[in-house]
Amino acid sequence: MSNRRRTTDARHARRPSGPAKSNAALTRGLLLIAGILLIGGLAALVVLRGGSSDASPAAADAADSQLARDNAGGAEVRVLSGSRHTVYHATAPLPTESTPTSDGRPVLVWFSGTWCDFCERMEPFAHATASQFRDRLVFVEKSVDHDRSAAARYAVRGTPTFVLIDPTGRELARFGFQPTAEAFAAAIEAALQRAS
Numbered sequence: 001m002s003n004r005r006r007t008t009d010a011r012h013a014r015r016p017s018g019p020a021k022s023n024a025a026l027t028r029g030l031l032l033i034a035g036i037l038l039i040g041g042l043a044a045l046v047v048l049r050g051g052s053s054d055a056s057p058a059a060a061d062a063a064d065s066q067l068a069r070d071n072a073g074g075a076e077v078r079v080l081s082g083s084r085h086t087v088y089h090a091t092a093p094l095p096t097e098s099t100p101t102s103d104g105r106p107v108l109v110w111f112s113g114t115w116c117d118f119c120e121r122m123e124p125f126a127h128a129t130a131s132q133f134r135d136r137l138v139f140v141e142k143s144v145d146h147d148r149s150a151a152a153r154y155a156v157r158g159t160p161t162f163v164l165i166d167p168t169g170r171e172l173a174r175f176g177f178q179p180t181a182e183a184f185a186a187a188i189e190a191a192l193q194r195a196s
Helices: 002-014 019-049 057-071 117-122 126-133 148-153 181-195
Strands: 077-080 087-090 107-112 138-143 161-165 171-175
Touching: 057 077, 057 087, 057 126, 057 138, 087 138, 107 126, 107 148, 126 138, 126 181, 161 181, 171 181
Parallel strands: 107 138
Antiparallel strands: 077 087, 107 161, 161 171
């Protein structure tokens, strides 16, 4: 009989009771809530980024870099990431009277910065919209922090600033932030019309 009593006592000793049982239940409940919040947060992140979790950021960056190079007439582009905006900085100098562009097209220069909120708002559509005008102009993005001389040359006071220059670097038109792809396309068209 004493063996039976020891077994019963041992079973009761292993089970938490009273406050220990409440703490264990509370811990399990908190872990469950934390897991639900984590899964919900990851799902929200996927939705806010506008795609599935299978999308490769590296592939998107490579496609954006190629688009920026194509817009810049094949010029080298340096990708500058910052707190707000990714700048596809064209490293070639802008045309001048002594070094004009060879194809005779005007150049639309987007002066921007990695910290620029309004540049970030235009980032999803700026390069894609400018690509529609490739037969009529070259589109380059310049970081005001990485090409201060170009920003000073065109008296850029804020970002984003778009300056349309002729093949010798003379300013033809300028405009600022555009909230939509349609507004940006209209601003480019208006600048080209003023220049002709």
